[in-house]
Amino acid sequence: MSLLAVEQLDARHGLLQAVRGVSFALAEGEILALVGANGAGKTTLLRSISGAHRISAGRVLFDGADISAVRASARVRMGIALVPEGRRLFAGMTVEENLTVAGETRRRGHWNLETVLEAFPMLRPLLRRRSGDLSGGQQQAAAIGRALMTNPRVLLLDEVSLGLSPVAVNMVYESLQGVIAGGATIVLVEQDLSRALRIATRVACMLEGRIVLEGKASDMTRERVTEAYFGLRRPDAGSAVS
Ligand code: ATP
Numbered sequence: 544m545s546l547l548a549v550e551q552l553d554a555r556h557g558l559l560q561a562v563r564g565v566s567f568a569l570a571e572g573e574i575l576a577l578v579g580a581n582g583a584g585k586t587t588l589l590r591s592i593s594g595a596h597r598i599s600a601g602r603v604l605f606d607g608a609d610i611s612a613v614r615a616s617a618r619v620r621m622g623i624a625l626v627p628e629g630r631r632l633f634a635g636m637t638v639e640e641n642l643t644v645a646g647e648t649r650r651r652g653h654w655n656l657e658t659v660l661e662a663f664p665m666l667r668p669l670l671r672r673r674s675g676d677l678s679g680g681q682q683q684a685a686a687i688g689r690a691l692m693t694n695p696r697v698l699l700l701d702e703v704s705l706g707l708s709p710v711a712v713n714m715v716y717e718s719l720q721g722v723i724a725g726g727a728t729i730v731l732v733e734q735d736l737s738r739a740l741r742i743a744t745r746v747a748c749m750l751e752g753r754i755v756l757e758g759k760a761s762d763m764t765r766e767r768v769t770e771a772y773f774g775l776r777r778p779d780a781g782s783a784v785s
Contacts, residue, residue, distance in 0.1 A: 544607055546571045546728055547592070547623075547697050552601035554584075554591045561587040563752035564601070569697075569745070574729045576739035576760070579749035580772060585732045586628055588749070589699045592730070593625035594618040605697070622650060622696030628705065628732075630686040634675030638666055638685050641674050645693050652694030653725065659688040663718045680711025684718060691722065698722075700731040704738070716742070736768055750774050 545568035554562040562584045569575050577585045590596035592603055594615030602611050605621060613621070632641050642656055660667045663684045669677060674685060683703065690698055703719070704712045716738065723729065723742070733739040739746060739760075746763050748756040748771040756763075756771035769775075 545569055545604070546606060547730070548604040549588075549592065550602045550604065552588070552591060552603065553599045554587050554596055555599045556587070560599075561752055562591060562598075565749075565752075565754050566601075567745075567747055567754065567757060569728060569730065571696075571728050572726050573745055574723060574727075574731065574743045575745045575747060576743035577730060577732045577747050577749060578734070578736060578739050578768060578772060583749040584752040585749055586701055589625060589701050589730065589732060590627075592697075593623055593699055595625065595627075619645075619693055619695075620648065620650065622694070623699065624690035624693045624695035624697070625699040626683075626686045626690045626701060626703075628701040630679075630682045632674040632682055632686055632689070634673065636674055637671055638674055638677070638681075639670040641685055641689050642666075642670075642692055644689065649692060650694035654691040654694050656692070659691050662691070662721050663688050665714060665718075678711065679707045680714055683707060683711070683715050687715070687719070687722075696728060698727055698729045700729060702732050702734065704733065704735055712738075736765060736772075740765065740768070748772055 548568040550566050552562055552565045565588060579585055587596055591598045594613060598611060602609050610618060642659060666684055666688060669681060703715060740763060743760045746760050746768060747754045748768055
């Protein structure tokens with residue numbers, strides 16, 4: 544059975560329909576890379592799964608249960624954690640305070656302050672620093688660490704590389720590889736197509752709110768995904784869906 548599934552999901556911003564009839568299913572341990580141009584609907588889809596954005600049609604299923612009406616805070620306790628675009632740390636709080644903010648409401652599991660610091664060693668010397676004073680890469684590491692502290696069963700990562708230097712991107716991904724090796728289930732939005740194809744087990748490409756290409760990363764080529772990304776694929780050309 545899939546751990547996370549969305550079925551015919553629609554999401555709107557007022558009159559604008561940002562996500563249109565999106566369906567996919569993810570088994571435990573899979574890494575789905577969501578790719579697509581700016582405005583394709585990736586952030587809205589992730590926020591819909593996390594409960595931060597109310598959906599207008601369709602369903603979100605977690606471990607077989609329909610959680611479409613469950614609040615975002617309850618979804619965190621069920622094991623769905625979102626690392627939002629722009630990190631959204633509490634800027635006035637220290638790194639340690641950001642990491643431990645979930646307190647006793649968090650799920651039990653592998654992740655605690657020590658295991659997060661082992662996965663993201665760059666955070667150890669920064670624990671007492673104000674989060675607002677950190678570099679983009681350090682903030683991204685802290686934001687992922689904060690999400691891991693809730694012991695998620697599914698981690699939703701929006702725009703991991705956005706605004707980071709190439710060195711910082713490499714550092715964050717190196718740590719993420721360790722998290723993935725531990726068996727994490729992840730949906731990640733990544734603009735860097737080559738990196739997305741390397742890290743993911745599945746890839747879904749969104750165009751104007753729809754998934755226009757979805758499948759195993761090992762079956763994808765850069766050319767195929769690029770065509771879907773720009774809407775150049777013919778609808779009958781292979782495994783295009785929706
Ligand atoms: P990006 O890479 O730019 O974040 P995206 O693929 O994540 O793009 P979304 O941010 O989900 O796409 O945006 C999908 C559509 O919804 C776009 O047309 C965008 O302009 C619109 N949109 C997103 N957020 C809002 C909002 N708060 N109010 C109105 N429209 C919005």
